[in-house]
Amino acid sequence: MNKYILTKRQVVNELSTFYSFLLGFLIALMIGSIILLIQDKNPFDTFSLMFKLSIGSVNSLSSSLNKATPLILAGLGIAIINTVKLWNIGAEGQIFMGAIAVNLIYINFQLTNSTSFIFVLLVSAFIGGAFCILIPAITKVLFGVNEIITTLLTNYIVIGLTIYLVNGPWKDPGSLNFPAAAYVGKEVYLPTIFGKLSYGFLICILFTVFAHYLKNSSVFGYEMRIAGGSEMTAIYAGINAKQKAFFAMLIGGGFAGLAGGVELLSQTHRVSTGISQGFGYTAIIVAAITGMRPIGIFLVGSLFGALSIGGSVIQTIGVSTYIADIIQASTLFGALVIQFFFNYKLKRADDG
Amino acid sequence: MRRSWAVGLIIISILTMACGGAADVDDYKAAFVYLGSANDGGWTQAHDEGRQYLVEETGIETAFTEDVPPDATEFRTVAEAYIEQGYNIIFGTTFGYLDIMEEMALEYPDVTFLHCSGYKSNDSNYTNYFGKIYEARYLSGLAAGSLTESNKIGYVAAFPIPEVIRGINAFANGVKEVNPNATVEVVWTNTWFGPEEETQAANALLEAGADVLTQHQDSASTGIAAEAAGAKWIGYHTGYGKEAAPNAFVTAPVWNWGPLYTEMVNAVINDEFTTTPYWTGMSGNVVDLFEVSDDVSSDIKTLIEDRKQEIIDGTFEIFEGSSDGDLLGMSYFVDNVVGTLD
Known part of the structure; x- marks a missing residue:
């Protein structure tokens, strides 16, 4: 009888994450094609139209990148927190909190210089996101409470808070009772670089570089990795692991909060329950699929932005939007399974 | 054989030219953006039945997208995809599309935007409609x-x-x-x-x-x-x-959107469209019990x-x-x- 066992490969190709993602994506396209064929649609026509309408013109490309912006920013935040081997499931709530912070500052303070006002609002968004993860961070470092549970639960609290605000104190009298806050003034809209591409995307590029530096090249990043690796090593190296974990969580939460602020100032222009359409959860997928690498998050986040736009436009030619969802989900699944085989190999047990 | 093709083509082009300028349903495509699913047994289904009636009455090409949340970004994505594919009449059938439709009507002056259940309009290509x-x-x-x-x-x-x-x-x-x-x-x-x-x-x-x-x-x-x-x-x-x-x-209380949709689309095709809101009830056969x-x-x-x-x-x-x-x-x-x- 042949028995198989899994053994970890000694040498793992540095590019394995990239290859596994690519293979996963191809598998996902094949699954999508089969479903399209079952529905009597031509997969080639469908995918080429999806391609054309999501990245085929300046207009659609900028829509895709705008869509990618919150995914990338929140994904970077998740990756930073993961440097200390902690999980942030609360990016969705932090996105909402970032938007709430922007509106709070916007309605209470007015700066005449709109550039500095936008800057202040974006900083508020970052602080809002950090504030949102404060309690999970404190309970984690003081009492060791599982951050997966606490960050997840804060999502429900913050979304509940949003519903309260847009139905209560912040409800726009001009909206005839429609549950949304008043629009922010045009003077604080994030300008566009070209076409419809918002400056939010530029912020996104800057923060990708920043996150990459923070994780891989900075002293803090090094200390975070040690702190996340082994408690004993951290103690030996004189690193306060709890302190590193605490600040990593606040910074990561801030990234997601910034995502909410950028989304408000560039896209929705007001607080409502539609600030995020599950960006915080998709960001977990983006971060996980890339092995928490900032540059990877940037690339895959952009692709997911395009897929999301493609998924919305695919319906305009009579294909269900769920096809795009299936492609997204199978990309993740395919990439994770393949990545597993890049890291491990199957061995016959009797080979010794 | 080949010659008869050519003759046919010439005749067709002459006919087309003769019709040029006159109202032609083939110059128009209508897209419907829905909040819910087209077979929800409720609000959206009533609109989709109206769309089907419109197609039967006028022969216009239509398409629809379901599950578009009442927030600006999603609506814009879908509507722009339609506009890029040559759709020039856009129906939005939930209140929440109100502001984004107003905004897009300014950006796309050649497209007619028809918004259900809102209260906004402009003086050229955006209006609202509803039934009593x-x-x-x-x-x-x-x-x-x-x-x-x-x-x-x-x-x-x-x-x-x-x-x-x-x-x-x-x-x-x-x-x-x-x-x-x-x-x-x-x-x-x-x-x-x-x-x-x-x-x-x-x-x-x-x-x-x-x-x-x-x-x-x-x-x-x-x-x-x-x-x-x-x-x-x-x-x-x-x-x-x-x-x-x-x-x-x-x-x-039930909706009967078909006749109103036909009326509005015919108005656009025949260049008789005005942005006076359409708001009729039982007398206009839009609602019934x-x-x-x-x-x-x-x-x-x-x-x-x-x-x-x-x-x-x-x-x-x-x-x-x-x-x-x-x-x-x-x-x-x-x-x-x-x-x-x-």
Whole structure:
């Protein structure tokens, strides 16, 4: 009888994450094609139209990148927190909190210089996101409470808070009772670089570089990795692991909060329950699929932005939007399974 | 063979040129952006039936997208994809598209934007349309008032916006006319389509003693809850409720968008389109009351028929002395309604 066992490969190709993602994506396209064929649609026509309408013109490309912006920013935040081997499931709530912070500052303070006002609002968004993860961070470092549970639960609290605000104190009298806050003034809209591409995307590029530096090249990043690796090593190296974990969580939460602020100032222009359409959860997928690498998050986040736009436009030619969802989900699944085989190999047990 | 092709082509091009400039349905494509699913048995299905009627009547090419949330970014993505594919009439069938449609109408002056249930318009290519469903709600109130024994009628409602409040008040006026002792109790769900929230609200009303329920919601959940409790139910949107809750179902205020859609699209094609909002009711055949079940006595059925005719003739006012403006901004409850407005 042949028995198989899994053994970890000694040498793992540095590019394995990239290859596994690519293979996963191809598998996902094949699954999508089969479903399209079952529905009597031509997969080639469908995918080429999806391609054309999501990245085929300046207009659609900028829509895709705008869509990618919150995914990338929140994904970077998740990756930073993961440097200390902690999980942030609360990016969705932090996105909402970032938007709430922007509106709070916007309605209470007015700066005449709109550039500095936008800057202040974006900083508020970052602080809002950090504030949102404060309690999970404190309970984690003081009492060791599982951050997966606490960050997840804060999502429900913050979304509940949003519903309260847009139905209560912040409800726009001009909206005839429609549950949304008043629009922010045009003077604080994030300008566009070209076409419809918002400056939010530029912020996104800057923060990708920043996150990459923070994780891989900075002293803090090094200390975070040690702190996340082994408690004993951290103690030996004189690193306060709890302190590193605490600040990593606040910074990561801030990234997601910034995502909410950028989304408000560039896209929705007001607080409502539609600030995020599950960006915080998709960001977990983006971060996980890339092995928490900032540059990877940037690339895959952009692709997911395009897929999301493609998924919305695919319906305009009579294909269900769920096809795009299936492609997204199978990309993740395919990439994770393949990545597993890049890291491990199957061995016959009797080979010794 | 080849020559006959060429001759054919020439004839076709001459014909095309002859028609050039004149109204031609082939120059237009209409896209519908929906909040819900096209077979939801409710609001969106009523619109999609209107779209199918439009296609039959005019032969225009149409397409639709479902599940587009009432927020700016999604609507823009979908609408721009349509515009890029040459669609030049865009229907948006939920209130929340109001501002983004206004914004896009400015950016795309060659595209006509038609918004259902809003109140905004511009002077060239953007207007709103709606049906006076409250007329049918008033008639359904006559049925409900005659059926309640506990004198408590439950109303599961989405959001406290004028459209919904107007419907509640019209319904309550109908109830009052046949049963001055009955009250209409309102529970808000804060969602247009939320089977769970709707069920929860319906059950709360049933527990509070209501024996007749109605709704301003997009699913049949209220009817299913009423069916389970042995109560009566007045549906909304379509007659689909009759299948969902056969014993509870009494009647339903229903939409009939087809004729209005045909009228608006023909106006665009024939270059007669104006941005005066389209707002008609039973007289314009946009709304109606679904066939009333035999739970309702023949006296009341006769009263409903009489009132319906008076509304069509314009001899009966549901809200005496109110202008269209008053109705469109309605933000108070009439005195037999129990509930909060925020």
